[in-house]
Amino acid sequence: MKVLYEHNWQVREKWYQWCEDVPYEELIRPRIGGVGGILQTLFHVADVEWSWIRALQGKSDFQESFESYNTLEKVRQLDRQLRPEVVDFVVAWDDPLERKPFYNELANGEAEIFAWGEVMRHVFAHQVHHFGQLSVWAREMGKTPVSANLIRNRLIEPII
Secondary structure (H helix, E strand, O other), X not given: OHHHHHHHHXXXXXXXXXXXXXXXXXXXXXXXXXXXXXXXXXXXXHHHHHHHHHHHOOOOOOOOOHHHHOOHHHHHHHHHHHHHHHHHHHHOOOHHHOOOEEEEEOOOOOEEEEEHHHHHHHHHHHHHHHHHHHHHHHHHXXXXXXXXXXXXXXXXXXXX
């Protein structure tokens, strides 16, 4: 689990760096698909990751909106603020948590039950999905997207 999240954090940091060379107007321009524009998507990725991790722990969520974090620096700062709690949770992950039940209460009062491992992989896949959207938007702008390739990042060293 740790390697998948470390990979996503590396890719997210590379997207932040990529954004440094993009005019602000392009970062906030609404795009087809996704949750809005490039910057709003990066905000969404960090927010959703943290929100699900807090939900698994039975902690409250925050109800911030993108309007409060509508610059690259503000999104990066929010990510820096939220990530330590996520890192602590991911680093402490162990096999018994895989099948631990998570009760997700719906608006109508009913509850869905998911395994914690399913939620963790959903969060990982959610980020990969949005990185794909960012890649499409980058190509539409004529820019090379950030690679989401896990190979060659040396997150797992072979024993030779």
